[in-house]
Amino acid sequence: MLQTGCRFGRAGRSGWIHTSGPEGPAMTTHALHHDFTKPWAKQRVSIYKWCAAITATAAVAVILGVGFGWIPMVPLTGTITCFVFMTPVFVMFATAWFDTPGETRTTLEKANEFSMLWFCIAGAASELWWELIWLVGDLMGWMHINDHQRWGWVIWYYGINDVRYLNSDGPLWAMELTVVIGAAVLLYSWWKLRRAGNDPDKRIRPLWWTFATMAAMLTVFFIYFVAEARHGFPNFPRHGFWDVAIVLIYENLPWMIAPIVSMPFVAKQLGYLYGIKALNAATPANRTTAQPAVAVAAHTN
Structure with missing residues (x-):
């Protein structure tokens, strides 16, 4: 029976995995180490x-400002505000990928920081306040907002671009319910991952939850637009360049970009963690068997 021994050393950011069997030398795998x-x-x-x-x-x-009458409740207010409060989101996304002077992170570590940021933005900063407000308000019949109801501006400015939010649309309500549940899952997974450290057993389950949730949310995102495109966007009455470019596209882009970027790296992190689990499971055999080993370079990001 093949006996396998494994150990991790450190040479910069790398580890060595030694395997050997009763018939003689086996191999050593040189793999990159990730610190989450x-x-x-x-x-x-x-x-x-x-x-x-x-x-x-x-x-x-x-x-x-709109509520107290200091700022006009007009479409332009929503377009400008949307640009102002969405631009920092893109700045954060880009920042996550840059190392500071003297810092060295693996690509997987950068992706992990990007994803952790996204879980907060998707959860606490969006779906669990705007969408949740709309879900409850629509259920109660409060979302038929017009330009005289100033305190409803935060829903109204988007609703005049997609009137389903002001007309109580059942399929839309189901889609938003899905993403709100997904946001809660992402926020819970974020909390679990913060507490998990580098322990594969503690990281794997929440990572699977995030992967499944992002897949579901991305599916909803495409259904949201494709369902409208099928009939010529009948619920998007405002066709001005800035209305479409800023409110409908720019504001929604993070919910397409972030899952598309995050999901492959979450899958890669899962593969890395399952590999660590396999190595840890094989480690006890290394204490009873010591065989010569031949080094083989197998460098992975």
Whole structure:
């Protein structure tokens, strides 16, 4: 029976995996080590905080400004505000991929930071407030908002571009319910991953939940637009360039980009963690068998 021994060493960011059998030398695999517990660089964290502050301030300021009558309740207000509070989201997305001076992260570590940011944005910062407000309000019959109901501006500005939000649409309600549940799952998984450290057993399950959830949310995203495109966008009455480009496209892009970027890296992280589990399971055999080994380079990102 083949006996396998494994151990991890450190040479920069790498580990060595030794295997051997009773018939003689086997092999050593040289693999990249990923540390998902590494603290985020202070410079990036500072950018994240500033972006979050700008987004939150813009949203709250306009809601209050329109509500109290200080800012006009017109489509242009929504277009400008949408651009202001969505741009920081793209800045955060880009920032996650850049190392600070002297910092070295693997691609998988960068992707993990990007995904963790996205779980917060998709969960706490969007679906669990805007969509949840709309779900409850529509269920109660409160979402037939017009331009005289100033405190409903945060729903109205998007609803005049997609009137399904103001006319109580059943299929849309089902889609939004799906993404709200998905957002709650992503936020819970984010919390579990923060506590999991590098432990494969603690990371694998929440990562599977995030993968399945992002797949479901991405499916809903395409259904949302394809269902409208099939009939010529009858519920999108405003065809002006800025209405379409900013409110309907720019505001929704993160919910397409982030899952498409994150899902392959989540799958890759799962593969890495399952590999670590297999190596850890084989480790005890290494204590009873010591055979010569031949090094084979198998470098992975």
